[in-house]
Amino acid sequence: MELDDLKKAATTAEMAAALDEQKESLHLLRHPHPPGPSIREEVYKGHHIKVVTTYEITVDGRPVSGHLSIDNSGSVHYHAIPNQEFLSMIDMVKRIIDVSAGLGTLNGPSGPDDHDHGGHNHGHGHD
């Protein structure tokens, strides 16, 4: 990579063009990787082990619906808090509660659709 290429790349016109060119990837903004079963597989003494696990987690009745995976050691990863893994599912949910409380999402969903049609005050004062 040359410095001149980098300079040409760092313009707002280039930003708009890049978004336009990669429109197909933007569906991930509205529909991130969906939750699904966690699949663990291993071969032991020539036998194929397959463990398919699904979890139903709620906090105050609200589904915890981000993608979750469990590896062969039993370690749990919840993709919405991507820098941690947990040995206890309860500890993981406690951490989700801690983070969500801080970010203000425990008292109800705030997805873009709910927001648009729910009459809340956006308060975005950019214009």
Add this chain to the structure above:
Amino acid sequence: MARVRRNVLTDRSSLEKFCRGVNLLKRDFSAGVTTKSLGLSEMELPVSAYDQFVIWHYVAMNTLTPDDDTNTTFRNAAHRGSVFLPWHRFMLLLLEQHLQRVLEDDTFGLPYWDWAADGDQPVGQQPRLPLWSDQGIGGAGTPVTEGPFGFDEQNPDESFRVLFFEDTISGELSVPLGPRGLVRDLQRPTSTFGLPTSQQVLGLLESETKYDVPNWDVRSPSGMRNVLEGWLRFTPTSPAELHNRVHVWIGGDMAPGTSPNDPAFYLNHCNVDRIWEAWMVRHGRIYEPDDSPGNPEGHRLNDEITALVSRLRTTPKEMLDVSHIYTYDALPQPA
């Protein structure tokens, strides 16, 4: 001449320029991107140049590599695999270039935060160290109210605000119900874990001689990348290590996949990039996995890395040596 990246803990000028540049990027709507053009909302809310980097990171994190049942560890286009370091190097290069643009300063180098220097201080004192003061980048808060990224509820339009973030309950990108500022925990009150230490960084540089090892993911049993990303624990009860530990320690908006909402993200990753550079100076500019078909797509030496903020493309191979673009004022090296 290559720009020089300096430590925010010792170089006041770099810190001030960084904060000013971030706030300028946060107010730069000249790309004409809106929440509607992103498909996020029917309302035409303008999206700043800064916030487009947040979007890029979130999309990369949700792009599985590969996107099939063999990817049981959720390796994605930017994390949990070998490409973690070159992907973020590319991101920092583009952000740094945009900061030069808005600062109108072609000598500006993105500063790093040598978090290990703060991690060597007593754990209980770490949240009160100078970086987290109003003269630094502000401290803890829901929201942060002090410093260059503080939120003033009496004047939200002029405040540093979070436009969208990952809802950690649903895992979906969300828009705050009203104007909201940045959230930071700075070492959760119940945590006895501090920041990573110099000893841990030097130990990594000394002991890890391979860049990465199979299966090129978070379960790789050794390798510099997996240690530095923070998946290999130094103690079994630790919540995370090195890069990951910094995210967890800061908490709040640094916790979900929209972590670039907090400018501290870039100070953390610039230090991670510096440690990678130090490792390459010591062990050679080597990268694994190679281009063999069995290796994971998106993480191989010559796989393309794309950006959502530019049409420029790169590869891990091209990111191995960018010393003609920037250097660091100092690299950590074992005695």
